[in-house]
Amino acid sequence: MATNLVLEKVSRGFGQLTAVNNIDLHVQPGEFLALLGPSGCGKTTMLRLIAGFLSPDSGRILCDGEDITKLPPYRRKLGVVFQNYALFPHMTVLENVGYGLKVAGVPRVEATSRARAALARVGLTTQDDRFPAQLSGGQQQRVALARALVIEPRLLLLDEPLSALDKSLREEMQVELRQLQQRLGITTIFVTHDQEEALTLSDRVAVMRAGRIEQLGTPREVYDTPVNSFVATFLGTTNLLDGTVAAVADGVASVRIANAEFPFPAASFRPGQAVQVTLRPENVSLASSGSGIAGTISDVLFQGHRLIVLFEAEAGGEWRAFCPPNSGPWHKGEPVWMGWTEGAAAIISKGDDDA
C-alpha cells in the first residue's frame, strides 16, 4: 500500500554551488526518513526535487518504480508541509483543506466531508470557518497537515514543519506526528536541522553535508556508531579522542589513548595507524581510583538534571562527562581516572573526514 521512493544519482546545482551531489537513496514503503543536516547541506533542495518544485540536473527519481523525474508537481500527488505552513491566507480552514479535492473535481459535498474528516484526524474540529491568520501556530500546523493528507498522497514531505513552534508544543506535535504517520503507514520524508527531532521521529536518518549523505542509518546507528567526526559532532555533544592503534589481534584493535589502552572490535586497522575515537559524555565513567586515562577535574557544572564534569588529561586534552546529579561528589582539582564500558565508544579512522 505504502509507496517506495528511489533517488538515482540525483544532482542539482545553483550556479557554482552543487546543492545536491550525486545522491542515491532508497526510501522503504511506510518508512519515516529524516534528512538531517546544517543549513546549506542540500536537504531542502532534495525535498524540493522530490516534490518537483525543482528539477535535477541529472539522475532519476522513481516512485513505486514509476519515473517521476519529469513529472510536474501537480501530477505527482505528494503531500507537502512547509515550515511556515504556507496556508492560503484568503481561504478558510475548510477551504484550505478542501482545495486539493476541489481541483481534483471531487463533488462539493464529498469534498467537504472528507476535509472535515482530515481535520478531525489532526485533532482540529471547531475552526472550519476561520482564516489562517486567526489560528495559533499549532493550529495552522494541523491545518497544513490535514490539507496535505486529504488528497491521500503517495508520500508525505515535511520541510521543518515543527521548527516554528515553541518547545513544549513542538515536543507534543512530534509525538502526534509520529503516531499519525504510524497509523496511516504513509512513507514520510522529513527535513530538519534538529538532531533530537530527527532521532525521535524517524525510522532512519540521513545525515547530510555539502550535498552528500554522510551516513544513512537508524537513529541508534548514526548516534552510537557515527562514521566520521562530522556525524559524531552534529548528532549531539561528543568527545573526540586521538589515539594510535597499538596492536590488532583476533578482530580486536587495541588503541592507545593518552596513557591507557582500550580494546575496540575493529578488524580493518593496522598497528601504528592514527585513529579518532568518539565518546559521548553520558558514556564516560569517572573513578577516583583505578585504571583508565589519568587526569584531574578542571570544573564541575550543575545543570539540575545532570552534572557536567570537565576532565583534563595528564597527557593533554580536555573532555567532558555527563554524570547523575547525585554522583561523586566531584571536586575541582581532584585527580580522577576516565574510562568507559566496552562498546560505549566508537573508532573513527582518521583521514576519511575533512572537517
Place this chain on the structure above:
Amino acid sequence: MIGRALFHGFIGLIYLFITLPILVVLVASVSTTPYLVFPPKGFTLRWFSDITSLGDFITAFEYSFEVAVLATALSMLLGTWIALVIGRNQFPGRSLLMSFFLSPIILPELAVAVGLLQYFSQSGLIHGLLAVVLAHSVICTPYAVRTITAATARADRSIEDCAASLGAAPWRVLRDVTLPLLKPGLLSGAIMAFVISFDNVTISLFLSAPGRITLPALLFNQAAETGLNTTIAAVSALLVIFMMGLMLLVERAIGLEKFFQSAVAPSKRAA
C-alpha cells in the same frame, strides 16, 4: 525636542506648499468673477452649474474616463504578465528587459508622444481612441509593473508551491492563489495606472483626433486660448473631488478586505 518640532514644522510647510495650489483652485472656483482670483470675491456656484451647460466638458470627461479605464485594463494585463514572467524568472538579459519596460517612467513624455504619433500615423491603422489608449498604456504600464513587482516580491512562493503539490495546474494556481495573494498590489497598480492616464496632458494633446479630446487636454487648450477663467477652476475642483472620491472608495475596498481576513469570518464563505 526643539529640533524635532522644527523638523516636523518644516515637513508641514513643504506639504502645505505642495497642496496649496489645489486648495487655491477649490476656493477660487466659487468666486463671482469670471476670471480666476484669489482670494475669491463673493460666493457663487454659478460656474459649476455652467459646466453642465457646456457639453464639451461632459464629453471630454466621458472620453477621459473611457481612455483611462481601457488604458488601465491594458496596462494591468501587460504589467501583471511582465511582473510574473520577467520579474520572477532568472534568465540572461532579464534586467535589461525589465529596464526596457520601466523606461517610459524616465523618458521625457514629449519624446514618447512624438515618437508614438509618428509611428501611429505611418502605420495608418492606429488612430482615434485606439491610438490614445495604446499611448497611455505605454506610460501607465511601468507604474503597474513597479507596484505588481513589489507585491510579487513580498508574496510567499511556497504558498503557490503548495497549491501545485495539491494538484493545481499552473493556470489554476494563478487564478486561485497567485492573483488573490497579489490583490492589494494589483489594486494599487490599477489606481496608479488610472491616475496617470486620467491626468495626462502631453500625450493626449499629441494624439487626440479633432473633436475627441480628453478633459485635461481640453482644459489645457482652453486655458491657452482664453486664459484662466473660473469655469476651468470649477472643472478642476470637480476633478479633485472626483479623484478623492475614487481614492476613498478604493481605500474602503482595501480596508474592508483586510477587515474581512482578520475579523471572524461569516460562515457563508465555507466551501
